[in-house]
Amino acid sequence: MELALEARGLRKCYTAAPAVSDVTFGLYAGEVLGCLGANGAGKSTIVKMLTGLSEPTRGQVLWFGASIHKDLVAYRRRLGYVPEEPELYSYLSGWEYLEMVGTLRGMDRAKMAKKIDALLALFSLAPHRHSSIGSYSKGMRQRILLIAALLHDPEILILDEPLSGLDVVSALIVKSLIKTLGERGKAIFYCSHVLEVVEKVCSHVMILRKGKVIAYAPTAELHRMVGHASLEQAFVHLVADRDAEQTASEIVQVMSTGAA
Amino acid sequence: MELANQHWERLSHGLFLRLVRHCVDRIFSGDESTEPGELDLSIATVLALLATPTAFVSLFCMDHYGSLLLFLRGQATDFDPYTASSSDEYFFIVLAMVVAGAAAVWKWDRLLPDRRDYANLAPLPIASSRIFLANLAALSVLAVVLSLDVNAVPSFLFPLVVCALQTSHVFGVFLATHTLTIVAASAFGFLAVFALLGILMALLPYRAFRKASPYARCGIVFVLMALLTTTVSVPRKMEHLRNVSHAWAYLPPPGWFLGLCQTLRGQRSPAMTSLGGAAIVGLLFALALSLAAYSLCYARCFAQSAETMANLPARRAARPSVVFRLLDPLLLRSAFQRACYRFAFRTIFRSEEQAFALGGFLSLGIVIASQTLLAAMNNRPSLTMSRAIPSAEILSVPLIVGFFLILGLWSVCAIPAPLRENWVFRFHVDSRSRECAPLARKIILTFVVPALATVCLPVYSHFWGWRVGVVHTALVAMSCVLLMEGLLVGFRKIPFTCSLPKFKSHVIVSVLLLVLGYFAFTSVTATVESWALVDPLWFVLFAPVVLGVSVWLYWWRRGMAENDRRILFEEQSITVVEVLNLNS
Numbered sequence: 001m002e003l004a005l006e007a008r009g010l011r012k013c014y015t016a017a018p019a020v021s022d023v024t025f026g027l028y029a030g031e032v033l034g035c036l037g038a039n040g041a042g043k044s045t046i047v048k049m050l051t052g053l054s055e056p057t058r059g060q061v062l063w064f065g066a067s068i069h070k071d072l073v074a075y076r077r078r079l080g081y082v083p084e085e086p087e088l089y090s091y092l093s094g095w096e097y098l099e100m101v102g103t104l105r106g107m108d109r110a111k112m113a114k115k116i117d118a119l120l121a122l123f124s125l126a127p128h129r130h131s132s133i134g135s136y137s138k139g140m141r142q143r144i145l146l147i148a149a150l151l152h153d154p155e156i157l158i159l160d161e162p163l164s165g166l167d168v169v170s171a172l173i174v175k176s177l178i179k180t181l182g183e184r185g186k187a188i189f190y191c192s193h194v195l196e197v198v199e200k201v202c203s204h205v206m207i208l209r210k211g212k213v214i215a216y217a218p219t220a221e222l223h224r225m226v227g228h229a230s231l232e233q234a235f236v237h238l239v240a241d242r243d244a245e246q247t248a249s250e251i252v253q254v255m256s257t258g259a260a
Numbered sequence: 261m262e263l264a265n266q267h268w269e270r271l272s273h274g275l276f277l278r279l280v281r282h283c284v285d286r287i288f289s290g291d292e293s294t295e296p297g298e299l300d301l302s303i304a305t306v307l308a309l310l311a312t313p314t315a316f317v318s319l320f321c322m323d324h325y326g327s328l329l330l331f332l333r334g335q336a337t338d339f340d341p342y343t344a345s346s347s348d349e350y351f352f353i354v355l356a357m358v359v360a361g362a363a364a365v366w367k368w369d370r371l372l373p374d375r376r377d378y379a380n381l382a383p384l385p386i387a388s389s390r391i392f393l394a395n396l397a398a399l400s401v402l403a404v405v406l407s408l409d410v411n412a413v414p415s416f417l418f419p420l421v422v423c424a425l426q427t428s429h430v431f432g433v434f435l436a437t438h439t440l441t442i443v444a445a446s447a448f449g450f451l452a453v454f455a456l457l458g459i460l461m462a463l464l465p466y467r468a469f470r471k472a473s474p475y476a477r478c479g480i481v482f483v484l485m486a487l488l489t490t491t492v493s494v495p496r497k498m499e500h501l502r503n504v505s506h507a508w509a510y511l512p513p514p515g516w517f518l519g520l521c522q523t524l525r526g527q528r529s530p531a532m533t534s535l536g537g538a539a540i541v542g543l544l545f546a547l548a549l550s551l552a553a554y555s556l557c558y559a560r561c562f563a564q565s566a567e568t569m570a571n572l573p574a575r576r577a578a579r580p581s582v583v584f585r586l587l588d589p590l591l592l593r594s595a596f597q598r599a600c601y602r603f604a605f606r607t608i609f610r611s612e613e614q615a616f617a618l619g620g621f622l623s624l625g626i627v628i629a630s631q632t633l634l635a636a637m638n639n640r641p642s643l644t645m646s647r648a649i650p651s652a653e654i655l656s657v658p659l660i661v662g663f664f665l666i667l668g669l670w671s672v673c674a675i676p677a678p679l680r681e682n683w684v685f686r687f688h689v690d691s692r693s694r695e696c697a698p699l700a701r702k703i704i705l706t707f708v709v710p711a712l713a714t715v716c717l718p719v720y721s722h723f724w725g726w727r728v729g730v731v732h733t734a735l736v737a738m739s740c741v742l743l744m745e746g747l748l749v750g751f752r753k754i755p756f757t758c759s760l761p762k763f764k765s766h767v768i769v770s771v772l773l774l775v776l777g778y779f780a781f782t783s784v785t786a787t788v789e790s791w792a793l794v795d796p797l798w799f800v801l802f803a804p805v806v807l808g809v810s811v812w813l814y815w816w817r818r819g820m821a822e823n824d825r826r827i828l829f830e831e832q833s834i835t836v837v838e839v840l841n842l843n844s
Contacts, residue, residue: 053686073690081687087680089603091610096602103599104688132610148684 001028002064004156004187005050010059012045018057019045020211027189029155032182034202034219035191038239041208043191044084047160050189051081063156077105080154082162084191086141090134094125094144097133101148112151119147123170138165146174157181160191175201199231209239276394279386283398286377287370307409310363314355315413318421342434342525345422347495349438349521352414354491354514356442357449358484359410364453365477365484369612371399371454372557392558399454399554407446415439433525441521444543448513451546453480458553462560474612478619485627487512494518498531511535516542591702596695600685604703604755607677614672614756621668622661629660649793650724655732656786658716662708662740663781667774669704670747673755682757682829689754691827697751701744708740728793735802739785742809743777749816752828761831 005027012020020042027033037043048054050061052072061068068075088097095116102112120126123143133141142165149157159178163171178201182188192198198205198219205222207215215222215238222234236244253259364371373381373395381391419438423431460476461469494515511519519535584602592598608614636653676682712733721729792798 051687053683076687083683085680087678087683089607089677089681092603092606096606100599100603101684101688103595103602104685106595 001030004029006062008060010049010056013057018211023213025206027187029187030182030185031204032188032190032202034198034205036198037208042211047158047191050158078155080149080157082145082149082159084160086145088133088141091132093130093132095129098148102151105152115151139167142166157186157188195232195235207238214238279394280397283395284401287402310359311409311412313359314410318414318417350495350518351491352442353445353517354487356410356446357514358487360406360446361449361453361484363406364450365480368457403447403450406450407443410446411442437521437524441517445517448543448546451550455546455549455553458557462556474615477616481620482623485623489627489631596693597699600699600754607756611677614675617675618668618672621664625661625664629657633657652786652790655789656782658736659782659785663778666704666743673700676759677756679759685754685757686829694825696753697748700748700751704744712737735789745813758828759830
């Protein structure tokens with residue numbers, strides 16, 4: 001299998017304390033690499049460095065052996081990206097937004113229009129394609145982001161919480177889609193804090209804690225390596241600072257009595 | 261300010277007052293989605309900005325009414341403050357009305373509870389009527405604070421300046437009537453604008469109102485600016501209006517309030533009484549209409565918020581963008597330009613901030629141009645349109661509109677659409693692309709060229725012959741191109757995607773240059789052109805200007821560093837000291 005994307009010794013500092021420190025991993029064609037971590041673990045920072053939206057303080061991101069910053073434009077032509085938040089211009093319609101993205105990518109107009117119409121229909125957005133994005137629900141916006149990321153048939157996909165806001169049916173479609181794309185040889189970096197989805201969809205898992213990689217293995221083997229029956233237990237063992245059940249009891253106590 | 265905040269926090273702890281405080285905060289505070297780099301002004305800044313125009317005007321009045329100057333003019337003994345100050349009184353009334361009205365237009369989106377308020381407040385155990393009354397109370401607070409803030413300085417400074425040599429009785433009457441009048445005028449300005457927009461919102465379907473709102477607000481701004489231009493002619497008209505009983509029919513609303521002021525000071529002619537009555541009736545009518553509009557709008561935008569948004573029908577299929585497709589092969593050669601040109605036009609016409617800002621610039625230009633044209637026709641009516649050669653004032657009209665249009669478009673391109681959304685451009689666009697200035701050029705020319713071809717050329721050709729029409733249109737076009745190129749030097753932003761420029765130390769110089777530039781662009785150009793149309797040798801004067809500007813632009817662009825050509829998504833402040841982090 002070909003190494004499509006590689007992160008070597010990534011480090012990012014916004015303040016004195018690094019947000020991400022010494023992160024190294026490889027993403028192969030046909031592999032779906034899940035990135036798990038609690039809030040603030042550094043997942044989105046890594047995603048921004050992988051997409052070139054943020055430069056690492058130290059370390060490199062390599063695309064087929066060469067730094068992505070050597071030719072960022074060529075790299076991004078092969079890259080599809082779904083950001084964590086669906087930040088879209090609310091006064092554009094879904095169709096207009098996708099047309100803008102397709103045009104910015106230099107796609108042929110006629111082919112682009114056909115693809116957009118087809119993908120909008122498959123993602124159940126066809127009736128709303130001319131409505132302004134401002135009137136869309138969160139799930140609809142997320143689907144627009146997914147279409148924009150897939151429009152140009154990228155080789156590498158970087159997805160940051162792609163199922164956020166999606167209804168059950170749409171989420172099933174996207175999960176199935178990710179699996180299919182992986183089988184077709186795409187390299188997919190899947191960032192999430194939802195364990196069940198990562199377990200089902202990803203072939204490999206990387207767990208982050210406070211900006212560092214603390215576990216990196218095939219999904220099927222990770223929980224065995226840590227000596228737990230499931231990925232959830234392994235994750236809790238590796239990442240969680242406090243006992244979930246005790247915290248829940250304390251919350252109920254504060255609710256009823258006002259004191260911890 | 262801190263103490264006032266703490267005091268206000270302590271006072272507003274009860275449920276109703278807490279709701280009122282929430283509504284006031286929503287009206288004044290920045291939107292939570294406002295990012296650093298977007299326009300966000302605190303309460304103190306907004307109040308200071310609103311108080312500035314009238315404060316400055318009050319200071320300038322010292323020159324007119326200074327007791328030493330009156331003494332030197334020999335007017336110290338027979339100076340009647342009520343009569344002598346009527347023009348300035350009218351000006352203060354207009355300014356108070358315009359500033360308050362403009363504030364209502366500016367803050368319109370925050371005046372009524374919105375979806376976010378509905379999402380947060382509706383699930384709580386608070387009666388809808390309480391929220392209704394709390395927001396009404398907040399609006400009343402706003403109207404009162406606005407009226408007092410806008411008029412705080414002139415309410416004591418102007419009477420002080422005018423009545424410095426008068427008795428305390430005269431001063432007291434002047435102070436009381438002046439304060440009452442300008443506060444009432446402010447309140448009228450605010451309430452009238454609120455009522456207009458509110459009625460429109462109540463009558464139109466939601467989607468239609470969202471589309472019409474920027475244009476309606478631009479129209480109101482246009483009317484407010486037009487009111488400013490009445491400050492010369494109306495007071496003069498009123499001096500002759502002694503015995504006309506329905507004078508209010510002939511005058512704009514500030515004239516009613518001047519009549520009220522004069523009536524309260526004892527100048528009880530039928531005209532003044534009629535005007536004073538109209539002012540009171542107008543104020544009460546605006547108040548009633550505002551309350552009605554508020555009730556109707558509250559029902560629509562808050563009480564039925566869930567239904568309104570959930571049941572929005574999907575839009576009809578958009579008409580094919582024929583215009584864009586025609587421009588693709590002619591004008592927009594690259595993918596970057598095609599995508600960003602469409603984005604820019606959709607932003608200008610659909611995003612309220614941009615549409616509003618452009619409308620403001622254009623309104624100002626049209627108002628000044630109209631005033632210039634009217635002044636030219638008033639000065640020499642028999643000569644203006646029938647001469648073989650138009651006067652310099654007539655020639656300056658398209659230059660004035662062109663100046664404000666180009667300046668407006670250039671300024672508007674710097675106002676960001678929501679900044680977080682610009683990630684799509686950061687991701688897809690090559691930052692080394694040098695197509696930002698050519699793109700901005702095409703956007704500006706899309707507005708300017710049709711205006712020249714469809715208005716300037718036919719009008720001047722019709723009145724003064726095709727030769728004058730062609731020459732003048734060519735000169736206006738050349739001037740517009742030079743102005744545009746000057747403004748676009750170093751332009752490296754995709755319109756609407758870069759944060760606002762930080763306050764720069766040379767902003768005062770920039771403003772001065774713009775003012776000087778305006779006079780050079782309009783008056784000087786038009787004057788030389790009017791000479792040149794009589795004696796074509798004067799056209800030679802334009803050659804060195806064109807050459808000089810072209811050479812300067814060429815050398816400036818040549819001298820730019822590579823890094824200074826990269827696309828900018830975030831304005832950097834120039835720091836005196838920079839930390840280099842050499843250890844990391």
